[in-house]
Amino acid sequence: MTTVLDRYFEIVDSADSSHSGLDDLREIFAENVLLMHSGEMVQGRELAVDFYRAQAAKCKESKHHWTASEEADGSITGKWSQAGLDLRGNACSGSGRVAVSLDADGRISRLHLSLTGGSDHARVLIAKHLEVWMIPDPVERAKAMEEIYTENITFMEPDDVFVGRDAINDYIGVVQRKAPPLYGRLVSHFQNREFIHWAWDFGFPGNKSALGSETLQLNGNLIEKVIIFTGDMDIVVEGTR
Structure with a gap:
């Protein structure tokens, strides 16, 4: 059938x-x-x-x-x-x-x-990284985070820094409740040894969009640092502060 x-x-x-x-x-x-x-x-x-x-x-x-x-x-x-x-x-x-x-x-x-x-190892890691941010259940999310983030991962926004899987898990919950994107698209990505740089395009309610990029620092097959670069952070975090 x-x-x-x-x-x-x-x-x-x-x-x-x-x-x-x-x-x-x-x-x-x-x-x-x-x-x-x-x-x-x-x-x-x-x-x-x-x-x-x-x-x-x-x-x-x-x-x-x-x-x-x-x-x-x-x-x-x-x-x-x-x-x-x-x-x-x-x-x-x-x-x-x-x-x-x-x-x-x-x-x-x-x-x-x-x-x-x-075949594109960097693209797979980016996908797993983004998938974590889509999981609504914090327990399921914590389990997925163990497969892609180091225990003491550092997540650096232009105005805030979160350290550790637990802190990031809590922050993801806030984002999902208050500022979930309507779309999220990968524009490009490149890898240089233990670093991956990728550009993104996110859309939010009210016809608002945000462009930016992230540098992911790897420790083996796990991400140990995420650094965000964008001039639109006020749109990304609107309502979460």
Whole structure:
């Protein structure tokens, strides 16, 4: 039996150079669909379609493989992997978990693809870092933080510094309650030895947006320091102080 998740991957894999095939995503996405993909997040059908156009523009070719099962409540969970060529012709890959929730009309209302492995190690670490900030339950969040942050991680905003997983966990809870973003997109990323620098674009209620970047300092496969650079910090932390 073909599921809406099967149809989703078929549409994404059918994208040609014009990306016109991605318009078919409108048929399976709910109007206010929440898309969380490899740490990035957008809400709304049109933003989701635009997101996939941007993703397709980064690859010469790409193909997905997936396994999934339908739960008693109609939701779908499974695993996915992707392999292809980037714009320079280099092989690239990624893999992770997928979870889908449907609305009353059988359209996707929530699509969550986590990135847990892949050829771009820096991108995987950024995804795990961002995923932590999306987890609503503090206990589950604490467990995820152990897999990506050192115990005494330092999180440096322009005006505040938080030290330790517990302090950051508490701060994430405040952000989620008072200043959650409407979208979060990765613009670019680079790695130099134990440092990763990546640029971001976040949107907030009231048509407010913020641009900035972060430097992540690694200790092995864990992040031990996050340094934020932005001139829009007042927008990012609005309502949390």
